[in-house]
Amino acid sequence: MLDKRMSVEEIVGQLSDGMTIGIGGWATRRKPMALVRAIARSDLKDLTVVAYGGPDVGLLAAAGKIRKLVFAFVSLDHILIEPHFRAARQAGLPVWELDEGMVHWGLRAAAMRMPFLPTRIGNGTQVSEGLKTVTSPYEDGEEFYAMPAIKLDAALLHVHRSDQQGNTLTLSPDPLFDEIMGRAADKVYVTAEKVVPTADLNMAANTRYNLWERNVITGVAEAPFGAHPTSAAPDYELDLGHLKTYVEGAASPEAWAAYRAAYLDVDDAQYLAAVGGPAHIAALNPPTY
Amino acid sequence: MSYSLAELIIVACAQTWRDVGEVAAFGAGPLPRLGASLAKATFAPQLMLTDGECLYATEPVAPGTRVEPGNVEGWSPYDRTFLTVWGGKRVAMVGPTQLDRFGQTNISAIGDHERPKTALVGARGFPGNSIHHPNSFFIPTHNTRAFVAGEVDYVCMAGYNPARWLGGKTPIGLDLGLIVTNLAVMDFGGPDHAIRVVSLHPGVTFEEVQANTGFELHREGEIPTTPAPTAEELAVIDRLDAKGARRKALKDDPPGDRR
Numbered sequence: 001m002l003d004k005r006m007s008v009e010e011i012v013g014q015l016s017d018g019m020t021i022g023i024g025g026w027a028t029r030r031k032p033m034a035l036v037r038a039i040a041r042s043d044l045k046d047l048t049v050v051a052y053g054g055p056d057v058g059l060l061a062a063a064g065k066i067r068k069l070v071f072a073f074v075s076l077d078h079i080l081i082e083p084h085f086r087a088a089r090q091a092g093l094p095v096w097e098l099d100e101g102m103v104h105w106g107l108r109a110a111a112m113r114m115p116f117l118p119t120r121i122g123n124g125t126q127v128s129e130g131l132k133t134v135t136s137p138y139e140d141g142e143e144f145y146a147m148p149a150i151k152l153d154a155a156l157l158h159v160h161r162s163d164q165q166g167n168t169l170t171l172s173p174d175p176l177f178d179e180i181m182g183r184a185a186d187k188v189y190v191t192a193e194k195v196v197p198t199a200d201l202n203m204a205a206n207t208r209y210n211l212w213e214r215n216v217i218t219g220v221a222e223a224p225f226g227a228h229p230t231s232a233a234p235d236y237e238l239d240l241g242h243l244k245t246y247v248e249g250a251a252s253p254e255a256w257a258a259y260r261a262a263y264l265d266v267d268d269a270q271y272l273a274a275v276g277g278p279a280h281i282a283a284l285n286p287p288t289y
Numbered sequence: 290m291s292y293s294l295a296e297l298i299i300v301a302c303a304q305t306w307r308d309v310g311e312v313a314a315f316g317a318g319p320l321p322r323l324g325a326s327l328a329k330a331t332f333a334p335q336l337m338l339t340d341g342e343c344l345y346a347t348e349p350v351a352p353g354t355r356v357e358p359g360n361v362e363g364w365s366p367y368d369r370t371f372l373t374v375w376g377g378k379r380v381a382m383v384g385p386t387q388l389d390r391f392g393q394t395n396i397s398a399i400g401d402h403e404r405p406k407t408a409l410v411g412a413r414g415f416p417g418n419s420i421h422h423p424n425s426f427f428i429p430t431h432n433t434r435a436f437v438a439g440e441v442d443y444v445c446m447a448g449y450n451p452a453r454w455l456g457g458k459t460p461i462g463l464d465l466g467l468i469v470t471n472l473a474v475m476d477f478g479g480p481d482h483a484i485r486v487v488s489l490h491p492g493v494t495f496e497e498v499q500a501n502t503g504f505e506l507h508r509e510g511e512i513p514t515t516p517a518p519t520a521e522e523l524a525v526i527d528r529l530d531a532k533g534a535r536r537k538a539l540k541d542d543p544p545g546d547r548r
Contacts, residue, residue, distance in 0.1 A: 026367065053411075073411035080410055089398070089408035097397060099416035101371050121417040123455045124393075124447020124463070126402070128416075133455065143456045174343040174366040288353045289341025 002165040006219045008226075008268075011189045012038045014219065015154055018067070020048040022107070022150075022185055024157035024178040025230060027054040028077045028238050030170075032158040032191045034226035037264055037271070039065060050107075050150055052100065052177060054230060055246060058084035059264070061093065062256060069093060070150060072100040076243055078287060083250035099127050104177055106150030111183035118144035155185035158227045160209075160235055161201055162192035166217025169201055169209040172233055179211040188216050191223035193235050225272060225281050237284040242275050292518045294471060295320060295535040297490060297545035298427070299526055300518045301469045303328040305382045305425040311335040312422075313365070313379040319352045319534040321382040321427045326529040327522065339365050352534035374414065374421050377462055381418055382425040382469075387434075387441040390484060390504035391448035392465040392477055394419075394426065395441035402443050412445040419446035420460035429539060431470035431501050438503035449482035471539065473498045474515055479507030488515040491546035517545065 012035070015021065025031040036056045039047075040063035049066050051057050053074030060066050062084040074085035089095065098106070099121045109117045118136075122128025122145045136142045157178045161169040168190060170178060182188045203210065226232075229242040249259025262274055272278060302324025306314050314329065314336040316322035322341075326349035329336040340346050340356035345363035350356045365373070373379050385394030386409055396415060400406030418424060424446065428435050444453065447460050454460060468475040468484065472493045479485040485507040486498060491514055499506050518526070526535070536542045 071411055073413045075410050081408075086408045090405055092404040094403075097402075097412055099412055100414040101374070101417040104368075104371060120420055120460065123416075123420050123460045124444070124450065124453045125412070125416040125419070126444045127412050128455075143458075145455070176367055286355060288355055 002214075004166045004217060004220045005164050005195060006221055008034055008038045008191065008221045008223055011035060011156075011219055011221055012042050012044065014187065014189070015039070015044055017044060018046045019153040020050065020151065022152040022155040022181045023049060023051040023056045024155065024176065024181050025054070025056070025227070026052040026174075026176045027073075027075050028230045028243070029174070029176060030158050030172055030178075030227050030232055031056045031230040032156045032223075032226060033228060033230060034223040034268060035156050035189070035191050035221070036060060040264055050103070050152060052103070053085065054082065055243070058082045058250075061085055061088035062250070063264075066093065068096065070096045070098065070103070072098050072103050076247070078240060079243060079247055083247050087250065097127055102127065102147050103150065104180060105147045107152075107177065107180045107184040109147065109149035110151040111180055114149060116146035116148050119147045120144060121147070150184060152181070152185035154187045154189060155181045157182060157188065157190045158192075158223075158232065159190050160193050160232065162190060162195050162217075162220045163198040163201060164195060164220065165198070166190070166214040166220055167198060167201060167203065168192065168211065168217065169206050170211050171209050171235070175211055182212050182216050187218040189219045189221070190217060191221050191226040193224055193226065193232060195220060195222040223268070225278060228275060228281055233286065236281050237286045239275065239281065239284055240287060290517075290520060290523070292523060292545040293535070294490070294543045294545045295538050296518050296523060296526055297515060298469055298471070299323045299327055299535060300522055301467070301474050301515055302382055302425075302427060303331070305467055306333050306336055306380055309333070309336075309380045309423065311337070313337045313339075313373050315339075315379060315381040317381070317383045318427065319538045320429075321384070322352060323526060323530055323535060324382065325349075327525060330525050330529060331522070337363070343367070349529050351529060351531040353532035371417070374418055377422050379418075379422045381422065382427055382467075383415070383418070384427050384429075385415075385446070387437050388426060388428065388468065389437050389439065389441045389448065391440070391450035392446075392482070392484070393441050393444045393448035393450055393453075394446040395443050397443040397445050399442055415445040416447070419448075419463065421462040423464040423466055425466035426468045428468065428470045431472040431498065433501060433503040436502040436504065449477065472501065475506070483507040485509060486512050488513045490515045491517070492548040
C-alpha cells in the first residue's frame with residue numbers, strides 16, 4: 001500500500017528557495033502552523049506566498065522568508081491588523097494585492113490548467129492594475145479582466161484526519177479554499193491532527209469531509225495541534241490568548257526575539273508545553289463574533 | 290425618551306435593507322450588524338443573517354454570543370459566499386477607512402501602496418462586492434481623514450467614477466446606498482450620483498458636516514433631522530443586543546441628541 005507519511009521537517013526538505021507556496025486555511029482558521037514554524041526555522045528563502053492570510057504570513061514575514069506576497073488580506077480576525085504583516089508592508093515588502101474572489105479564481109484557473117479565467121472583479125478599482133482584458137465573443141460583447149492562473153509549486157494544508165495514502169477528512173464547519181489550493185499545486189503536503197488506518201476514516205459516512213482524491217496529495221505528516229494558535233474545530237478552537245501573546249511579540253525587536261526563543265526556536269513538544277499543553281488547547285472555548 | 294447615538298445609528302443603518310428582497314444581509318461591525326438584525330426583526334423578516342461565521346440563523350444572533358443549534362437554518366461556507374456575492378443575492382454595509390466623492394473606498398493602505406505610511410488589512414472582498422451587489426457604508430468618525438479630497442489612496446471598491454470603469458461602462462452591479470456617520474445620513478442622490486446629505490443627527494448642522502468632509506456635499510432645501518428611535522425599536526434593539534455591544538461601539542457611548 002502507498003505510504004506518503006513523512007515528518008514535518010521532511011516536508012520542509014522537499015521545498016526549495018524561490019518556490020511559490022500556497023498556505024491553506026483562512027486568517028485564524030486551520031492554518032498549518034507547525035509546518036509554518038518549521039519553515040520559519042529553516043534555511044528556505046525568497047518564497048512567493050499565496051494565502052488568505054493570518055499568522056502564517058505574519059510569522060514568515062517576520063522570519064524574512066517572503067520575497068513576494070500574493071494576498072487579499074492578512075488579519076488575525078478578532079485582532080484586525082496582523083502586526084508583522086503591517087510592519088513588512090510598511091517596509092516595502094513586494095505584494096500582488098487582489099480581491100479574495102480573484103485569488104480563488106486564479107487558483108481555480110491553475111487547477112483547470114487554464115492560463116486565465118474571465119471576471120468582472122477589479123472593474124473600477126486598483127486591484128486590476130496590470131491585468132489584461134478579454135472581450136466576450138458572443139452577442140453581449142462585454143469586456144472582462146483575464147485573471148491569470150496562480151500556479152503553485154506547493155500547497156501546505158492542515159486536515160483533521162488522513163490515512164498513510166493521503167485520503168483525508170477536513171471536519172471544519174467551513175472547508176474554506178483548501179480544495180482549490182490543493183488542485184492548483186504541483187505538490188501538496190498536508191499536516192493531519194491524526195494519521196489513522198483507512199478504515200478508521202469511516203469514509204462511507206464522511207464523504208462530505210473529503211475534499212480531494214488521494215492522488216492530489218504528495219505527503220502527509222502527523223502534527224497533533226498543528227494548527228495552533230489557529231483553530232482546527234471541531235478538534236480544538238482558536239487560542240485568542242496566545243494570539244495576544246503573539247501580537248505583543250511584535251511590539252519591538254526585543255519582544256520578537258523573546259517570542260521567537262519561547263515559541264519558534266523550539267521543537268513541537270516544547271512548543272505545546274510553552275503554550276499551555278494539550279489539555280489547555282483541547283479546552284479552548286469557541287470564539288464569538 | 291433618551292437614546293444613544295449608537296441606537297440612532299442602528300436605526301439609520303437598518304434602512305440599508307429596506308425593500309431589498311430575500312437576500313443575505315451583511316453588516317460589518319456591531320452597529321451595521323445590529324442594523325441588519327433590526328431590519329429583519331421589524332420590516333424585513335425575509336433577510337438571511339449569519340452567526341458571523343458560516344451558519345445562517347433564523348433569529349438574529351446577538352453580537353458576542355454563539356448561535357444555538359436549534360436556531361441554525363442554513364450553511365454559508367466561504368466558497369458559497371462568493372457565489373452569493375457574484376449572483377447579486379446580498380446587500381452589505383461595510384466600514385471603509387477612506388471614502389471619496391465618487392463613493393470609492395479604501396481598506397488597503399494609507400499613503401503609497403508599495404510602501405504605505407499605514408498598512409491596513411487589504412482589499413478583502415471589496416472589489417468584487419462593489420460591482421456585484423448593493424453596498425452601504427458606516428463611518429463612525431466623520432472627518433476629512435475619512436472623507437478625503439480627491440480620490441482615496443487605493444481604490445478597493447468601484448464608485449461612480451467613469452474614468453476607472455472598464456470601457457467607460459457602468460459596472461453591472463454597482464449600486465451604492467447610504468453613508469451613515471456619527472453626524473449624518475447621506476446617499477448618492479445628487480446630480481451624477483453626488484453625495485447628498487439626507488438627514489442630520491439631532492443638534493448637527495450642515496456646515497459642521499461639510500467642514501468635516503474633504504469634498505463638496507450636495508444640499509437640497511431644508512434637511513430633516515435623522516429620526517429618533519421609537520420606543521418599540523429601542524426595545525427590539527435591547528433584545529437583539531443582549532450583551533450590550535452597542536454601548537462599546539462608540540467612544541464614551543454618547544447620547545443620540547447632543548443638544
